[in-house]
Amino acid sequence: xxxxxxxxxxxxxxxxxxxxxxxxxxxxxxxxxxxxxxxxxxxxxxxxxxxxxxxxxxxxxxxxxxxxxxxxxxxxxxxxxxxxxxxxxxxxxxxxxxxxxxxxxxxxxxxxxxxxxxxxxxxx
Amino acid sequence: xxxxxxxxxxxxxxxxxxxxxxxxxxxxxxxxxxxxxxxxxxxxxxxxxxxxxxxxxxxxxxxxxxxxxxxxxxxxxxxxxxxxxxxxxxxxxxxxxxxxxxxxxxxxxxxxxxxxxxxxxxxx
DNA sequence: CGGGATCCGCATCGATACTG
DNA sequence: CAGTATCGATGCGGATCCCG
Numbered sequence: 001x002x003x004x005x006x007x008x009x010x011x012x013x014x015x016x017x018x019x020x021x022x023x024x025x026x027x028x029x030x031x032x033x034x035x036x037x038x039x040x041x042x043x044x045x046x047x048x049x050x051x052x053x054x055x056x057x058x059x060x061x062x063x064x065x066x067x068x069x070x071x072x073x074x075x076x077x078x079x080x081x082x083x084x085x086x087x088x089x090x091x092x093x094x095x096x097x098x099x100x101x102x103x104x105x106x107x108x109x110x111x112x113x114x115x116x117x118x119x120x121x122x123x124x
Numbered sequence: 125x126x127x128x129x130x131x132x133x134x135x136x137x138x139x140x141x142x143x144x145x146x147x148x149x150x151x152x153x154x155x156x157x158x159x160x161x162x163x164x165x166x167x168x169x170x171x172x173x174x175x176x177x178x179x180x181x182x183x184x185x186x187x188x189x190x191x192x193x194x195x196x197x198x199x200x201x202x203x204x205x206x207x208x209x210x211x212x213x214x215x216x217x218x219x220x221x222x223x224x225x226x227x228x229x230x231x232x233x234x235x236x237x238x239x240x241x242x243x244x245x246x247x248x
Numbered sequence: 249c250g251g252g253a254t255c256c257g258c259a260t261c262g263a264t265a266c267t268g
Numbered sequence: 269c270a271g272t273a274t275c276g277a278t279g280c281g282g283a284t285c286c287c288g
Contacts, residue, residue, distance in 0.1 A: 006168070006169050006170075006171060007151050007154075007155070007169060007170050007171060008171050009171045009172050012225040012226045012229040013150075013151070013154070013222045013225045013226070014147060014151065015225070015229060016221070016222075016224070016225035016228075016229060016232070017147040017150055017151070017221075017225070018147055019232075020145075020221060021144075021145040021146065021147045021150075022145065023138060023141040023142060023145045026137075026141055026145075027131050027137070027138065027141075030131075030137070031129065031131070034129065038269080038270085039269070039270050039271075040269065040270075044130070045129055045130050045131065046130075046131050047130060047131060047132050047133045048133050050261070050262055050263080051270085051271070052261075052262070052263090052271095052272090053260095053261070053262085054271095055270080055271060055272080056261095062239065063235065063236050063239040063240070064232045064235055064236060065231065065232060065234070065235025065236075065238075065239075066232075066235075071270095074269090075269095076268090076269040076270075077268080077269060077270065077271090078269070078270085079269080079270060079271085086228065086231055086232070086235070089224065089228065090224055090228070092220075093220040093221045093223070093224035094220075094221065095220075096216075096217040096218075096219075096220050097140070097141075097144060097217045097218065097221065098137050098140075099217070100140070100213065100214055100217035101136040101137045101139070101140035101141070102136045102137070104140075104210065104213065104214070105136040105139060105140060107189065107210055108140070108188045108189060108190075108210070110189070111187065111188055111189025111190075111210070112187050112188060112189075114189075115186065115187040115189075116187075162249080162250085163249075163250050163251075164249070164250075174281070174282055174283080175250085175251070176251095176252090176281070176282070176283090177280095177281065177282085178251095179250080179251060179252080180281090195250095198249090199249095200249040200250075200288085201249060201250065201251090201288080202249070202250085203249080203250060203251085
């Protein structure tokens with residue numbers, strides 16, 4: 001789908017990026033890789049996510065076959081989310097990115113400061 | 125910034141994801157890695173991007189120190205975009221993701237069809 | 249050619265309330 | 269506990285026009 005260095009709208013990279021591009025989705029994948037977790041556990045583990053978003057993202061991850069949802073008939077009901085093998089391979093593919101983030105964030109922030117200072121000069 | 129398995133709003137992973145999450149940004153990085161390119165070359169290479177988005181994303185990538193912008197004083201003006209060393213390392217970190225996408229997209233699509241079929245059953 | 253400025257609709261997302 | 273439903277703001281992103 002990459003023909004002649006053109007990224008068509010339907011190329012796999014773009015389709016996957018549309019999903020991985022969702023910041024919440026990636027965070028959930030990275031969390032579930034460590035451990036099976038329940039709904040409210042995830043909610044507490046991801047600062048700032050609303051339950052609407054969480055529910056929505058979990059559903060879409062399940063739909064994509066990346067995580068598995070297990071309902072346990074307790075009172076009240078318990079729901080466990082865990083990785084599928086497919087999800088595990090995706091999480092592994094995301095790893096280098098997380099490593100890069102931790103290693104290079106400060107360089108990015110420094111670049112931003114340089115850029116902003118330069119823009120401020122121009123304005124003056 | 126990842127303390128006790130909690131992803132705080134300010135953790136590097138989340139900050140970088142906010143940028144890599146931008147689907148356009150990643151595509152531009154992958155394109156510029158191959159070659160220096162001009163504005164309209166990029167525009168044509170990325171199906172569906174508006175010039176507003178392209179301009180915006182290029183600016184933010186430059187601000188992050190990931191790409192370099194070179195203005196050449198011709199008539200009319202020529203502007204070349206190219207990778208910085210930092211950008212190159214990020215592109216490398218994104219590579220596994222692209223590979224994963226190309227290898228596993230059809231599994232994801234299949235999972236979606238299974239999920240949707242199952243939902244349709246429940247509705248009936 | 250390489251953008252900036254403006255207008256504006258539509259989808260996202262958060263907040264709140266309610267349910268099995 | 270684990271969600272769904274509804275509403276309302278806001279901001280992203282496309283379209284258009286213009287400029288150096």
